[in-house]
Amino acid sequence: MHKLIILTFSFSLLLIYKLNAQFKPLGLPFSKYYSSQDYVGGIQNWKITQSSEGLIYVANNFGLLEFDGTHWERYTLERGTKCRYVFINADGKIYVSGQGDFGYFIPNQNGIFEFISLANKLPASKRNFDETWRIYERNDEVIFCTFEDIFIFNQKDEFVKNIDPEYDPESFHMVNHEVYVNQLETGLSVMGEDSLQLINGGEFFKNKTITSILPIANDQLLICTYNEGIYISSSQGFTEWSQQNKSFLQKAAINQAIRLNNGNIAIGTQNEGVAILNAKGDIDLHLNKGKGIENRTVLSLFEDIQGNLWLGHNNGISMIELNLPFTHANEQIELPGTGYDALLKNDTLYYGTNNGLYYKDIQRTDSRLYLVENSIGQVYSISNIGGETIMGHHNGAYSIRNGKAHLIAPIAGTWTFLELKNFPEYVLQGNYKGLALFKKTSKGLRFVRKLKGFNESSRVMQQDQDGYIWMTHGYKGVYRINLDDDLHSVTFKYYGIESGLPSTLLINVWRVNNRLIFTTEHGVYQYDKKSDRFIEDDYFNSLLGDDSQIMSLSEDPIGNVFYASMTDIGVLEKQSNRTYEKHTDIFNRLNLLLNDDLQNLITLEANQVLFAAKEGFIHFNNQLQKSVNHNFSALINKIQLTTSNDSLILKGRYIKDQKIQFTQPKEEIPEISFKNNAIHFSFSAPFVEGQNNTQYQYWLENLEEGYSEWSNRMVKEYTNLKEGKYTFHVQAKNIYNQISNPATFTFIISPPWYRTKVAYTIYFGLSIALLFVIFYAFEFHYKKKTEVLTEEKEKEINRIDSELKSSEQEIERLKNEKLKAKIEIQNKELATSTMHLINKNGFISHVKTNLNAIIKRSKNQEVQHEINKIIHNIDKNIASDNDWEHFSIHFDQVHGDFIKRLKDNYPNLSPQEMKLSAYLRMNLSTKEIAHLLNISVRGVEIARYRLRKKLILERAENLQEFILKY
Structure with a gap:
């Protein structure tokens, strides 16, 4: 029995390994495209290489391009011609070739590249050549290949000799330190000391254009032709390689092929982008326009020191990150929308996005994606329940059969399904408004009823060993749900901050190593049954961080735990001693790419994970090389x-x-x-x-x-x-x-x-001179001391005199201020007197007016007579009022003898007009002047008119302004 268990376990491990070994990438590698506007150059890119420092160099139509990882820079050849090839030797010298020229770039004293032409060193008879397509280094020779001649220089940049082929070469290739030359008229030759010699069987390639020659195992050569496929050399001659893809390769038209570090062959084509073939000649990856790259024509290929594949297009440059264990399944493989959930069932992979449910056969490289009929819209989950594929959809629960979605129950917002341990024939469904019960039948899953007693949105659920269902809500907390025995309703208990949780936000429940853990806003927790509270999970917190905020987590069949948090993404790899080894750095490449609505990780098989992304899904193969220890320099x-x-x-x-x-x-x-x-x-x-x-x-x-x-x-x-x-x-x-x-x-x-030192020497000399000056200065100082004291006394006397003068000026100022204050007082008295006159005369005039009114109303003659006497006395009183004399005295004191000056200059003015002038000087209103003069307002106007006449004023002159300025 013990041996049977071991054999079963070993067989299971072998099966898992076999399945993983055969698992193919589910999407396309990450890539970056640089347009001609990005690198500010021509459209065609004929050759790509890299310096030992990691700088990328490209032979471009507009010259030599240099890329430092962020910025592009362009250097032109001496004649401004197209650059066809670039080669960097061990010393870092950058050789380039182009139309009618070849040479090298070398930095000047400021480090700026300058082009040195070597074509100028050719004999005069050989300088009229067209294109230089290749540059090779062999031993101590540098070889420049043109369509007419092959020019050979030594390491001192001296012209040594040239080889003149009988027929114009079609292409050149360096293999195992040998230069191979393809000529349509003869076939494939190898370059000797002074001529070309046809290789054994080389006539086979007569009238065939060879685009690449690659060395492979057992001294064999893999020879790629433009449109007649790929051949492999053998003792019997040349046979076709990758016959299964012959039609594709002929149609694609091969421009270049290179051997990758992992042994695969990358082929750049004229019409079909780039293809990656394995050692058997099968196409493992095919990228074309709209499917991983932006241009279908690939003129050149290069694998950099970090394992990235560079493509030189007919218009632009692409960088393909082949060395990463990630591929992206998105709209470029006809998968539209944001990823939410996925399921691998047998060889069929289902993708659930916000646009619907899609499926494909993963064992077929040419398999395309298909939309499941009736699934258009938001997909939340896809599950395998009792062998049946069940989809949780915004519109309800669906069964997937034969590429079509069949509605089981129109319960809006079906989040997820959970098979019940205590009731194995039943399935619990979580939806927008609570829970529903489904039953497994021979005809598939069937809706039973909506469960009573719980109405919270139930997206994340797990069942523990005791049969309790734990549901976590995004912002409310945790619910422990118990199904009643009749399966008609549920009871629940709520857990929040008072139950030991750090908050009620962003809590999720997951199953890891057959136990439940709860990820929260601040770390990982577990439920303690004895205290009926939540306590910190020290083990997982030590791995993930005390303050980690896990958004999604999934365990694969062999115990690896994949997770995505707010700060990092990673995997806890299960070790043989049941501990975990954490890896995070490689996942930094996924930053900002994952779905930030409902994050989800889906383990398809052991070491095979899908990350729900903003665009589709990202496949991670944990078996591929994850090392990121690339040596690079700033x-x-x-x-x-x-x-x-x-x-x-x-x-x-x-x-x-x-x-x-x-x-x-x-x-x-x-x-x-x-x-x-x-x-x-x-x-x-x-x-x-x-x-x-x-x-x-x-x-x-x-x-x-x-x-x-x-x-x-x-x-x-x-x-x-x-x-x-x-x-x-x-x-x-x-x-x-x-x-x-x-x-x-x-x-x-x-x-x-x-x-500077010279300046400090001068300072020292000046300091010595200064000492002598100071010595004599002291003597001079004492001699002058008496004179200074005398001068100071004189200054003190002058200061005292100055202070006395200042005191006299101050006294004069105070006197003036006193006079001004006196004038102010008089001005205030004058104003008070004036207002008194105005008020008194106004009151008397009012009384007089009232008396006149009584006379008019009274019919008694005696009364009228008495009142007239009173009015007469009033007029007499006003006429004999001596207030004017009092007023005029004060007025002249304030206004600089205004009345006197006016009377002297205009002696014909009447007393009444003099008063009017004074009141105008005081800027009184017409009404106020009427009260003072005991006349009507109309009378004041007439008086003003007469005054203007006597003052002989022009019509344009203002009387008021004249009086004020007088």
Whole structure:
């Protein structure tokens, strides 16, 4: 029995391994497309290569392109011709070829690339050539291949010889340090010392265009032709390779093929994009326009040091991240919408999105996706229940059969289904408004009833060993639900903050290692049955973090736990000792890609996971290589002085021992004048995966204490630097949190002229001279001391005199202020007197008016007579009022003898007109003047008119203004 268990277990492991080994990618690899507008160059890209520092170089129609992981830069050939090929030798020298020219780029003293043409060294008879398509290095030779001649130079860039083929070459290939030449007239030859020799059986390729030759095992060659397929060499000659794809390869038209580091063959085609073939010649991956790449024509291929595949298109450049264990299933494989849930059932994979349910056969590479009929709309879940495929949909619960969705129950908002342990023939459904019961029958799942007693939205549910159902609500808390024995209703208990939970928000329940854990807003918790409370799960908190906020979690069949939190995504890999090993860095590539509505992880099989994404799903194969320990370096691209017109110091490249390098030699430390003590650094890191997430930190030694915080800034400027020696350090951190090798640049700020050694020598001499001056100054000081004391006394006397004069001026000022105060008092008395007159005369006039009214109403003559006497006395009183004399005295005192001056200048003015003038001077109103003069308002107007006449005023002159200014 024991042996049977071991055999069964071993067979299960073998089966799992076999299934995983055969699991194919479910989507397309991540990629990045650079248009001609991005790299500011021509459309065609003929060759791609990489320097030892990680910089990408591309032979482009407009010249040589350089990519540092973030920015593109272009360098033109001497004649501005198209660049057809680029080759970098071990010394970092960049050879390029183009139309009618070839040579190399080398940095000048400022690190700026300059093109050196070697075509000028050819004999005059050989300079008139057209295209140079290839450059190879063999032993100590550099070989430039044109359609007319093959030119050979030595390592000193000296022309050695040329080989003139009998027929114009069609293509050139370097294999195992041998140069192969394809000629339509003869076939395939190999280059000897002075001529071409047809290889054994080489005539087979007569009239065939060879585009690539690759070495494979057992000294065999894989020879790709443009439109006649691929051949493999053998002792019997050449036979077809990948016969199953012959028609495809002929139609596609092969432009180039390369051997990838994993042994697969990448083929770039004219019409069908790029295909990846395995060692058997089967197509493992095919990318075409609209299906992973943006252009169907691939002119060139290159695999970089990080395992990314670069494609040079007829219009643009693509970078395919083949080295990642992720593929993206999205609209480019005809899967539209945001991913929510998925299910692998046998070989059929179902994708549930907000647009509907889709399915495909994963064992067929050419299998397309199909939409399940009647499934259009929001899909929430897809489950295998008793062998039946059940879909939870916004419109209800559906059974999936034969590519069609059949409605089981129109319960709006079907979230999920849970098979009941205590009632195995029944299934619990969670929906927008509570719970419903379904039953497994021979005809499939059938709706039974809606359960009473619980009306909360039930999206996440798990059942524990005791049969309780735990439902977690997104913002309300946790519910423990118990089904009644008759399965008609439920009872529940609510758990919130008072039950030990840190909050009621973002709580989810998951099954891990056959027990329930609860992820919360602040860490992982478990239910303690004895205390009926929630307590922290120390083990998982130690793995995931005490303050982790897990949004989705799933355990695969072999115990690996995949999770996505608010801060990171990762996997806890189950170890043989039942512990977990945590991996997170590789998942940083998924940041900002996952569904942020309802996050979900779906384990399809052991080590096979789907992440619900904003666009479709992302497949993760945990069996593929996850190492992200790529060796890369930060580069200082440009150093500039911001205070100088000629600001460029260095472009970041150096020549040492005839080799190009980015490390600053000790003997090339620049000295910068103090007036240019503001310096600007530009830097980058040639790491293209998640390039927008690469961060940098920098440090200027001798100014700062250490590195800055990490940031996305790729420039740093320092101003007002003091004299001294400085070293600028910069390092990068990629998306996988790997830190690069640092880059440094040392420079010296020279002191200003007044802090140089010469200046200090002058200062010393001046100091000695100053001592002598001070000695004689003291003697002179004592001689002058008496004179100074005398002068000080005179100054003191003058100060006292000055103070006396100031006192006299102060006394005069106080007198003037006293006079002004007196005038103010008189002015106030005058105003008071005037107002008194106005009030008194107004009152008397009012009384007089009333008396006149009584006379008119009274018929008694005696009364009328007496009243007339009173009115007469009033008039007499007003006429004999001596207030005017009192008023005129004060008025002249205030207004500078106005009445006197007016009477002297205009002697014909009557007393009444003099009064009118005075009242106008006081700026009184017409009504107030009428009261004072005891006349009507109309009388005042007439008086003003007569006064204007006597004052001889023009019509345009204002009487009031004249009086005020007089």
